[in-house]
Amino acid sequence: MLLLTFRDLVYRKTRFMVVTILGAVVFALLFVMTGLVNQFNLEPADTVDQFGADEWVLPEGVSAPFTSVSVMPVAAVDDVDAETKSPVVITRSSLSDGGAPEEVVLVGFEPGGLGAPQVVEGRAPEGPGEVAADVTADVEVGDEVAVGGEPFTVVGLTENTTVLAGIPLTYLTLPDAQMLAFTTTQVISSVLVAGDLGPLPPGLASLTPDDVVDQTLQPLEGAIASVDLVRALLWIVAAIIVGAVVYLSALDRQRDFAVLKAVGTSNASLLGSLALQAVLIALGAVALAAVIQIFLAPQFPLPVTVPNSAFWQLPLLAVIMALAAGAIGMRKVLRSDPSEAFAGAA
């Protein structure tokens, strides 16, 4: 069976190569789409995790710090019953290093407190006029930039600190953020709490980090559903490609199957040969796709993080899909009549 399968693959190598390449392009897109959805899900979790808070205290009625405007008096910090707590300001703004302004989320923090950035290069802002930005903001340590129209110096860079599909966080000291966002130092957006949180006074509510992650994902639900739909369509395209080539192969080999049946070969052996061919094409395409996605992913405007699980799930699904798609071709084998072997030259 193996010999019959491999020899046929070699004999029709041009067709199988074309199909494998086509399939690989489709599977590479599937890898990237999977990475995109994965990144959508990972992004808020990574970002929220870096704030180091166990609870986020917000004014009652505010859904989440990154998706709605949250304003509370700075005096509310005293009303929060917790051992470790830090006020933060979170607001949308813009950052420009001389070119077109880019949308950013400003995070005002108290140096040494919760919400301080975990820089991967340089240092965290310590005083007025200093910012640290996510590496995707495309600035360097030492760059002079404008944040909300005010001049700042980049002193550090952070990683994995983006929200809402790639909007970079930009950290600055709490007073600078307060002045930029509210033009007063008397208001903040939220109080971050580490450890136990006592009862909150009326007008305040708390969210767990998971709540914040879920709420931050909400605006992306439509985008995620769209990508999922594209993924489903890509699976259909892949199935059509593999199914078509297996069907064509069965059609081309109908006489061969009739001859082999006539000499007593069982249907199971012939089906096995065709099924193996479908599986090999699918696995070949997935293997090539795994290489293509390495070059394809960086071309996407949004970060793409292909999960490790995709590298075994996708081949497994591809094999199942190939067997299902090849079923029409296999049906042809089952139906091939051994008496066709007696027919004259085609």
Add this chain to the structure above:
Amino acid sequence: MTIGSLKVSDLVVEFVHDGYAIRPLDGLSFGVEPGELVVLLGPSGCGKTTLLSCLGGILTPTSGSIRLGDHDVTNMKGKQLDAYRREEIGFVFQAFNLIPSLTARENIAVPLVLTGHSRKVAFARADELLQEVGLAERGNHLPSKLSGGQMQRVAVARGLGHNPPLLLADEPTANLDHIQAEAIIRLLQSLRDDGRMIVVSTHDARLVPIADRIVHMVPPDQHEERPTHDVSYSAGDSIFEQGDPADLVYMIKSGNVDVIRVLADGGEELLNTLGPDQYFGELGPFLGFPRSASVRATSDVVLTAYSPRVFREKVLHKN
């Protein structure tokens, strides 16, 4: 090799095509003894391949029986038939039907592997058979790199893979020039030496001299010259029936006849009504086919019956 004689008794194959019942085999009987080469002789369409399909357990006849030694082939089903084909029958198909992606050696060995033999045994047998058919040096060539005669020899070797007692060859010399055909004929001749039965279907008269027995698929006397004579029928009489052997051509002197096609469901379809000076029944005798329709008298008729040769000379050429 299991040895036993082959007995075909009163074999009928009927199938429906485009709503009409066709009987390519109608009551055929013959026998083959071990070591005999039997030639099924007849023109295209006379049922040779249908008969080979029945002998090979590929087609179940409508009635009659086929026995090979102890095997009652006509009563076998499913896996029994698979095993029968795998163990007792070797096939040599028209147009070679080699698998194009496999080398000559693999074409012989792969069917053996697929039917349960080990690779080692299968390839050793393939080498042995290639040697036997004189193609030991061409074993690693694809069919596309072999001549027609070489391909046919590989096909014969494939048919002999499991050393079957009965080899069925369908038009083995078709598509071959006389040199290649001679090599195949010599090969087939040699294969019966160890008691193998060989049934060859052909319309190639070159195979006749080597046959131990000839089965004429079309009765050989049907084209015998018969004198021109008049025949009379009463209204409602059948002049001939669909499927009857065709021997004479009829010209209507007086009266009328209906030409009727008998359908598979037993119904009838009127094809034509003919009258004086019209003729019918010419194609069957000319082509060697059985009657393709029935003809019945619708009134008292007088017909002149001609042999095909006389009809061609006196009626067709005269016009």
